[in-house]
Amino acid sequence: MIDKRTPISVPEAQKRVMDAAKRGTQKEWVPITQADGRTLAEAVYADHDIPPFDRSPLDGFAVQSEDTKNATSETPVYLEVMETVGAGHVAKPVTKPGQAVRVMTGTMMPEGCDAICMFELTNEVIKDGKTYIEVKRSFKIGDFVSFKGEETKKGDALMQEGTLITPGVKAVLATFGYATVPVTKKPKVGIFATGTELLEVNEPMEPGKIRNSNAYMVASQVENAGASGQYYGKLADDFDACYKAIKSSVENVDMLITTGGVSVGDFDFLPAIYEKLGATVLFNKIAQRPGSVTTVAELDGKLLFGLSGNPSACFVGFELYTRPAISMFLGSKTPYLTQTKATLTKDFPKANPFTRFIRSEIGYKGDGTLTTGPVGFDKSSTVTSLAHTSCFTVLPGGSRGFEAGDQVDVLLVDGPRSAQSLVLPKKD
Numbered sequence: 001m002i003d004k005r006t007p008i009s010v011p012e013a014q015k016r017v018m019d020a021a022k023r024g025t026q027k028e029w030v031p032i033t034q035a036d037g038r039t040l041a042e043a044v045y046a047d048h049d050i051p052p053f054d055r056s057p058l059d060g061f062a063v064q065s066e067d068t069k070n071a072t073s074e075t076p077v078y079l080e081v082m083e084t085v086g087a088g089h090v091a092k093p094v095t096k097p098g099q100a101v102r103v104m105t106g107t108m109m110p111e112g113c114d115a116i117c118m119f120e121l122t123n124e125v126i127k128d129g130k131t132y133i134e135v136k137r138s139f140k141i142g143d144f145v146s147f148k149g150e151e152t153k154k155g156d157a158l159m160q161e162g163t164l165i166t167p168g169v170k171a172v173l174a175t176f177g178y179a180t181v182p183v184t185k186k187p188k189v190g191i192f193a194t195g196t197e198l199l200e201v202n203e204p205m206e207p208g209k210i211r212n213s214n215a216y217m218v219a220s221q222v223e224n225a226g227a228s229g230q231y232y233g234k235l236a237d238d239f240d241a242c243y244k245a246i247k248s249s250v251e252n253v254d255m256l257i258t259t260g261g262v263s264v265g266d267f268d269f270l271p272a273i274y275e276k277l278g279a280t281v282l283f284n285k286i287a288q289r290p291g292s293v294t295t296v297a298e299l300d301g302k303l304l305f306g307l308s309g310n311p312s313a314c315f316v317g318f319e320l321y322t323r324p325a326i327s328m329f330l331g332s333k334t335p336y337l338t339q340t341k342a343t344l345t346k347d348f349p350k351a352n353p354f355t356r357f358i359r360s361e362i363g364y365k366g367d368g369t370l371t372t373g374p375v376g377f378d379k380s381s382t383v384t385s386l387a388h389t390s391c392f393t394v395l396p397g398g399s400r401g402f403e404a405g406d407q408v409d410v411l412l413v414d415g416p417r418s419a420q421s422l423v424l425p426k427k428d
């Protein structure tokens with residue numbers, strides 16, 4: 001006799017996972033060149049102003065504004081050019097009225113000068129072997145100067161702990177001298193694929209067998225989420241062998257993913273394995289399709305993700321539950337897939353009691369709105385549509401179908417992440 005499972009909602013399942021998920025506390029230092037895709041283990045504060053000194057934002061002449069106060073096109077003033085200074089060099093102070101310095105973009109303002117006149121506004125004239133510029137307008141103190149600290153002041157908070165390291169983040173880290181970067185240690189995520197029917201990727205097809213696609217897909221999702229995947233191989237549907245392998249590997253990982261064996265079949269051993277391990281099952285049935293049998297358990301503070309064997313269900317289960325838990329471990333404040341609205345491009349006339357996550361492609365219309373539509377055969381067992389999935393069309397469970405043209409929710413699989421877990425409409 002099989003246990004009757006009571007489905008819970010997706011938001012409730014996400015909440016249970018995140019309530020049990022841990023923040024990783026171990027930090028390590030990696031060279032900045034290897035920090036891409038990692039997350040900051042510490043907040044970053046400015047240890048100096050940006051710009052660090054007053055500087056010229058233009059190629060031009062540093063002038064004393066006082067000298068130009070009566071300059072017009074009819075009555076230009078002539079300033080003597082004392083030297084030419086490029087960025088990285090410090091000009092000699094200007095000490096007398098009527099003097100200017102030729103400076104390039106990024107050059108520190110010469111002492112004594114207080115405004116910049118760009119090349120295009122002046123003419124150079126040579127007289128008695130000396131170079132002068134002709135200035136035909138007046139400048140006020142500070143005109144066209146980039147001021148010390150105008151962008152960022154020493155002590156400003158720039159990036160929070162948990163920030164994903166992107167090219168832009170690296171620019172800031174480099175600016176503040178982070179040759180090595182403090183990052184949160186990646187969670188180690190063990191992966192097993194269960195199923196006697198599984199062939200490895202290099203094995204020829206045989207009657208009754210299929211190739212193991214989940215292991216490669218999940219390992220890739222794990223890496224993409226910022227964790228370190230450890231694929232422990234495939235396991236035949238044998239209780240003792242599965243139990244032993246899972247028990248010994250749990251000790252060496254921060255989280256464990258298994259695929260397959262979570263439903264109610266004679267060889268679906270994960271429920272009994274969780275029981276024998278003494279793990280607490282957070283849920284074993286969710287009102288979603290695919291992935292309704294996704295099971296998550298907790299053992300000694302570690303999450304055990306029992307993802308479904310069906311490839312689409314496995315993919316969706318990872319994105320809804322495992323990815324946020326990995327992000328939480330890494331300290332991210334935005335662990336969830338972003339939910340937004342799009343116009344449905346296909347009819348879904350049949351009602352479904354469970355919320356559906358249709359593997360879909362997001363489209364960008366010229367008017368700035370989004371479209372969403374399925375990318376293939378829509379079954380839990382489907383593998384080929386996963387190659388084209390950029391979003392999930394979310395069709396809430398209920399008594400009605402949906403029509404092309406309806407505004408529906410989508411979750412972006414490729415795209416920005418969100419602080420908000422899935423929100424479903426309140427049932428009438």
Ligand SMILES: Nc1nc2c(c(=O)[nH]1)N[C@H]1C(S)=C(S)[C@@H](COP(=O)(O)OP(=O)(O)OC[C@H]3O[C@@H](n4cnc5c(N)ncnc54)[C@H](O)[C@@H]3O)O[C@H]1N2
Binds near residue numbers: 259268310313380
């Ligand atoms: N009587 C019932 N039967 C089923 C139910 C149910 O509620 N009552 N649930 C169905 C649902 S929904 C799903 S989803 C599947 C879940 O199955 P399991 O998670 O137990 O997974 P398996 O039985 O091991 O395999 C299912 C399916 O997936 C293929 N598979 C497994 N591993 C892989 C892999 N690594 N790569 C590619 N494909 C894999 C496997 O060959 C099976 O075809 O249960 C339904 N049954």
Ligand code: MOO
Binds near residue numbers: 290
């Ligand atoms: O767990 Mo199943 O994927 O709902 O079809």
Ligand SMILES: [Mg+2]
Binds near residue numbers: 260261264309
């Ligand atoms: Mg099964």
